[in-house]
Amino acid sequence: MQWKGRRASSNVEDRRGMGGKGLIGGGIGGLVLFLVIAFLGGDPGQILNSLPADNTATYEETDQDRELSQFVSVVLADTEDVWSDVFRKEGLVYKEPTLVLYSGSVQSACGTAGSSVGPFYCPGDQKLYIDLSFYEELNRKFKAPGDFAMAYVIAHEVGHHVQTLLGTTEKIMPLRQRMSEKEFNKYLVRFELQADYYAGVWAHHAQGMGVLEEGDLEEALTAASAVGDDTIQKRAQGYVVPESFTHGTSEQRKSWFYKGFQAGDIKSGDTFNTRSP
Numbered sequence: 001m002q003w004k005g006r007r008a009s010s011n012v013e014d015r016r017g018m019g020g021k022g023l024i025g026g027g028i029g030g031l032v033l034f035l036v037i038a039f040l041g042g043d044p045g046q047i048l049n050s051l052p053a054d055n056t057a058t059y060e061e062t063d064q065d066r067e068l069s070q071f072v073s074v075v076l077a078d079t080e081d082v083w084s085d086v087f088r089k090e091g092l093v094y095k096e097p098t099l100v101l102y103s104g105s106v107q108s109a110c111g112t113a114g115s116s117v118g119p120f121y122c123p124g125d126q127k128l129y130i131d132l133s134f135y136e137e138l139n140r141k142f143k144a145p146g147d148f149a150m151a152y153v154i155a156h157e158v159g160h161h162v163q164t165l166l167g168t169t170e171k172i173m174p175l176r177q178r179m180s181e182k183e184f185n186k187y188l189v190r191f192e193l194q195a196d197y198y199a200g201v202w203a204h205h206a207q208g209m210g211v212l213e214e215g216d217l218e219e220a221l222t223a224a225s226a227v228g229d230d231t232i233q234k235r236a237q238g239y240v241v242p243e244s245f246t247h248g249t250s251e252q253r254k255s256w257f258y259k260g261f262q263a264g265d266i267k268s269g270d271t272f273n274t275r276s277p
């Protein structure tokens, strides 16, 4: 992606090297009203207990991290431009989210999380949380290298912010109290696939801005596929348990991102009213 020298967002909060210590009241013992929406699968309830044992490790920014932090700031700025425009056309106002960079662990309105949970969005404070070391994880563990793979991750989390602004999060999350985990997971999958769709919508407009480079689309599709529940489960345990899927299969994640990339609008992304997403 062409990003050097372009506008960087001012909505980036750098908490690297600060550990999970409290900027926000509440904390582990506090009242957590919102569920964490994590990029990767797993039980959101466990996320709050995933603090690493050593929470005091100091952080030193590497050259790669410096470049990455600039990169994600430009991607965030692009999402601001694109979604402001899309919302305006729908007669709505886009409220920009904050991107929190952290190292090790971080405190959010959704509780305290360690970087092992991967990037996440907290609807409670409308912030995206990313430990930049996830870039290496994408590259090595998920075999999804490239800057646009990381751009897809940011755009997916921003997709959750869009869902929050549109009221979708508020409609879906309370269902958790009313149904079995297995039933709720079906809604979660549709919810996550919609975030992938919105990431695709952003990529559609990024292409329109002329900032995509050859291979970028493939990088995003590879990443979307790499974080599919079936692929992750196969690698981790050798078999898949479809009832436990929370984010969708590799094929679904890839195809909804691509749908958004082709359509470039909100209306074709109704994953909830599609018979089989």
Ligand SMILES: [Zn+2]
Pocket (backbone or CB within 6 Å): 037, 038, 039, 040, 156, 160, 192, 195
């Ligand atoms: Zn997600």
